[in-house]
Amino acid sequence: MRSLPRKIDFLQMEEKWEGLWEARGTYRYDWDDETRPRFSVDTPPPYPSGDFHMGNVLNWTYFDMVARYKRMRGHNVHFPQGWDCHGLPTEVAVEKAHGIRRSDVPPDRFRRLCEEWIEQYIAVMKRAVIRLGCSVDWSLEYRTMEPEYMRKIQLSFLILRDRDLIYKGEHPINWCPRCETAIADAEVERERRVGRLYTVAFGIDGGELLIATTRPEYIPACVAVGVHPGDGRHRHLIGGEATVPLTGRRVPIIADDAVDLGFGTGVLMICTYGDKADVLAVARYGLPVVKLVDGKGEMTEEAGRYRGMGVEEAREAILADLAGAGLLRGEASLEQEVGICWRCDTPIEIVSLEQWFMRTQALTEEVVKAAEEITWYPGWMRYRLIDWARSLDWDWVLSRQRVFATPIPAWYCRRCGALRMAEPEELPVDPKVTAPRGACAGCGSAEFDPETDVLDTWFDSSLTCAIHAGWPDRGDWRRLFPSSLHSSGHDIIRTWAYYLMVRHLALFGETAYSAVLINGMVLGSDGRKMSKSLGNFVASPEVFEKHGADAARQWVAAGGGTGFDIPFRWSDVEYGWRFMRKLWNACRLASIQL
Numbered sequence: 001m002r003s004l005p006r007k008i009d010f011l012q013m014e015e016k017w018e019g020l021w022e023a024r025g026t027y028r029y030d031w032d033d034e035t036r037p038r039f040s041v042d043t044p045p046p047y048p049s050g051d052f053h054m055g056n057v058l059n060w061t062y063f064d065m066v067a068r069y070k071r072m073r074g075h076n077v078h079f080p081q082g083w084d085c086h087g088l089p090t091e092v093a094v095e096k097a098h099g100i101r102r103s104d105v106p107p108d109r110f111r112r113l114c115e116e117w118i119e120q121y122i123a124v125m126k127r128a129v130i131r132l133g134c135s136v137d138w139s140l141e142y143r144t145m146e147p148e149y150m151r152k153i154q155l156s157f158l159i160l161r162d163r164d165l166i167y168k169g170e171h172p173i174n175w176c177p178r179c180e181t182a183i184a185d186a187e188v189e190r191e192r193r194v195g196r197l198y199t200v201a202f203g204i205d206g207g208e209l210l211i212a213t214t215r216p217e218y219i220p221a222c223v224a225v226g227v228h229p230g231d232g233r234h235r236h237l238i239g240g241e242a243t244v245p246l247t248g249r250r251v252p253i254i255a256d257d258a259v260d261l262g263f264g265t266g267v268l269m270i271c272t273y274g275d276k277a278d279v280l281a282v283a284r285y286g287l288p289v290v291k292l293v294d295g296k297g298e299m300t301e302e303a304g305r306y307r308g309m310g311v312e313e314a315r316e317a318i319l320a321d322l323a324g325a326g327l328l329r330g331e332a333s334l335e336q337e338v339g340i341c342w343r344c345d346t347p348i349e350i351v352s353l354e355q356w357f358m359r360t361q362a363l364t365e366e367v368v369k370a371a372e373e374i375t376w377y378p379g380w381m382r383y384r385l386i387d388w389a390r391s392l393d394w395d396w397v398l399s400r401q402r403v404f405a406t407p408i409p410a411w412y413c414r415r416c417g418a419l420r421m422a423e424p425e426e427l428p429v430d431p432k433v434t435a436p437r438g439a440c441a442g443c444g445s446a447e448f449d450p451e452t453d454v455l456d457t458w459f460d461s462s463l464t465c466a467i468h469a470g471w472p473d474r475g476d477w478r479r480l481f482p483s484s485l486h487s488s489g490h491d492i493i494r495t496w497a498y499y500l501m502v503r504h505l506a507l508f509g510e511t512a513y514s515a516v517l518i519n520g521m522v523l524g525s526d527g528r529k530m531s532k533s534l535g536n537f538v539a540s541p542e543v544f545e546k547h548g549a550d551a552a553r554q555w556v557a558a559g560g561g562t563g564f565d566i567p568f569r570w571s572d573v574e575y576g577w578r579f580m581r582k583l584w585n586a587c588r589l590a591s592i593q594l
């Protein structure tokens with residue numbers, strides 16, 4: 001045997017093999033193979049941010065190790081890679097780059113600009129996945145913005161609607177006033193912030209009632225006052241009425257055992273909607289809904305003279321008026337938990353708007369059952385999914401008021417208002433661009449207005465287990481379904497793992513995946529979360545250029561148990577690099593003897 005060279009350039013060698021694997025089709029899945037057992041990896045399609053960070057390195061290395069292991073054990077491994085393209089960050093970036101607002105250009109033109117924009121980031125991320133040495137089958141690559149992909153998403157929408165698992169209705173939803181769109185519970189981050197607690201005097205017969213609130217701007221939407229039935233201080237007021245300051249509205253004083261006796265004055269202002277507790281109270285006691293805040297985060301006509309003001313502005317004006325009327329009796333700072341938009345950190349509002357929903361709450365126990373039956377690595381991570389599913393109070397709000405997303409395939413008859421869903425043969429369709437075939441079944445009119453709402457990007461990315469397998473076009477798609485393995489970080493169990501599960505259960509009555517592999521987060525060398533602002537951030541290209549992909553992968557392999565956060569340390573990567581050199585030298589020594 002020819003002896004191995006003494007000097008070796010690992011980086012050059014890695015790049016050589018990356019090229020050869022692709023040229024030879026080494027990792028192609030064989031669709032026709034009937035002999036080997038199949039193994040399918042549900043690779044999560046990332047949002048192409050253009051940044052393949054060390055957390056991605058950890059994530060991809062995990063499931064690539066599984067894919068390689070299974071291949072070596074004789075499996076026919078299906079290992080695709082997709083890109084989850086749609087979303088608000090791209091819209092914002094395109095607006096900035098072109099100096100336009102999305103409403104300045106026709107929607108299809110804006111969409112094309114977004115597509116061009118995202119392609120450059122896909123190229124960067126694809127290069128990184130290849131450079132990491134992932135054994136992806138690139139013949140299976142896809143983009144969620146492709147018409148073919150959107151057709152499948154829209155088809156699943158039609159099927160779920162036929163089964164009454166998707167409906168349109170008016171319900172309270174989380175609303176980001178900055179992004180001007182509905183957002184799902186999974187997109188609301190909880191943050192502790194210091195706010196103000198104001199004590200306000202309400203009128204009652206023969207006196208006044210002091211109520212503490214953090215949201216005085218919602219006073220015009222007060223629909224009831226709640227006191228605890230066991231509260232000796234206020235019990236006698238139950239059944240009476242209170243007069244809301246500034247508006248003069250009379251509202252009932254009701255018994256509500258959800259009132260926290262120790263908070264503020266022990267009396268609760270119930271308004272529509274200051275928070276989720278209000279939503280529950282309104283439903284429980286059949287209270288009216290005053291629509292105070294609109295989709296732009298502005299006060300509606302219900303706010304009287306505060307109409308047209310933003311929420312903050314209205315708060316200041318209302319506080320000034322309360323003080324002027326002598327009704328503001330106290331003010332204190334208060335640390336409280338605030339729901340904020342995950343994309344822009346703006347505090348969310350709860351508004352009641354007509355939206356499209358998926359009936360996910362009805363499927364909670366099925367999700368729990370599936371989570372209990374499948375295999376988790378590590379096992380205790382299953383409770384993250386179970387607890388999340390059980391914590392959800394609302395159905396999944398699917399509609400978004402954006403542009404760069406999969407359109408909801410529906411129109412409304414201009415004459416009678418009837419809803420006209422697309423037919424499967426009409427898909428994919430953007431109802432803003434294409435009119436439906438034929439006339440309205442109700443009134444015969446041929447004129448329609450499009451549904452302008454689009455779908456949550458999680459609706460795109462939560463059907464990958466079936467789509468990877470070939471649904472709906474391949475007759476044999478169930479050979480690859482459920483996915484053998486789904487893999488993601490523990491931070492997105494509540495989104496990725498949950499949405500995949502609930503969606504596939506709804507469509508196919510079966511678990512989406514048979515096993516889940518969970519990785520932790522990558523921490524900086526100082527043990528804190530890696531972030532650019534903390535100065536402990538390391539970019540993956542820097543690691544690859546210095547010590548190569550194998551050394552980085554060895555850091556992952558040796559870095560800690562599944563599900564646990566691991567710190568990034570250059571010394572670990574250097575150790576991997578030295579180890580590889582030793583291995584090379586040992587092989588070289590052996591090769592001389594052969």
Ligand SMILES: [Zn+2]
Pocket residue numbers: 176177178179180341342343344345346
């Ligand atoms: Zn936002």
Ligand SMILES: [Zn+2]
Pocket residue numbers: 413414415416417418440441442443444445
């Ligand atoms: Zn009609």
